[in-house]
Amino acid sequence: MISRRGVIASAVGVSAVAALSACSPEVADLTSTPEPEAPATSTPVAVAKTSDIPIGSGKKFDVEGVPILITQPRAGEFRGFSAVCTHAGFVMTNMANSEIKCDNHGAVYSADDGSVLSGPAPLALGKVTVTVEGDEVLVSF
Numbered sequence: 600m601i602s603r604r605g606v607i608a609s610a611v612g613v614s615a616v617a618a619l620s621a622c623s624p625e626v627a628d629l630t631s632t633p634e635p636e637a638p639a640t641s642t643p644v645a646v647a648k649t650s651d652i653p654i655g656s657g658k659k660f661d662v663e664g665v666p667i668l669i670t671q672p673r674a675g676e677f678r679g680f681s682a683v684c685t686h687a688g689f690v691m692t693n694m695a696n697s698e699i700k701c702d703n704h705g706a707v708y709s710a711d712d713g714s715v716l717s718g719p720a721p722l723a724l725g726k727v728t729v730t731v732e733g734d735e736v737l738v739s740f
């Protein structure tokens with residue numbers, strides 16, 4: 600026979616296990632640069648005109664629900680990156696002086712290759728393939 604105290608103790612134990620399971624943080628994979636979550640198609644998508652992307656800076660776009668950054672670190676050279684900061688997932692929009700800055704905790708990335716210039720970001724930005732056809736900037740994943 601189970602006492603009332605035993606039933607309560609069991610219920611508390613089950614609740615504590617469930618609460619601990621719900622609270623345990625996911626372990627981030629810090630060994631590789633995350634790639635942007637790919638949309639349903641890998642067909643290149645026209646996102647902008649070349650003249651829309653400022654030299655030494657860039658712009659943020661949402662391509663089929665995926666936030667990306669298109670940069671132009673030097674005249675005529677276009678790059679594409681995930682807009683999601685590798686530190687804590689903030690979607691970045693702040694680009695100037697050929698740098699991408701996360702306004703959440705201050706990480707700075709190169710607008711040329713997506714590498715981390717200063718932390719706390721642990722990894723470079725995921726890259727997006729950028730092609731230029733005429734005056735159109737296209738991206739594919």
Ligand code: FES
Nearest residue numbers: 684686687701704
């Ligand atoms: S989320 Fe970007 S630096 Fe923390």
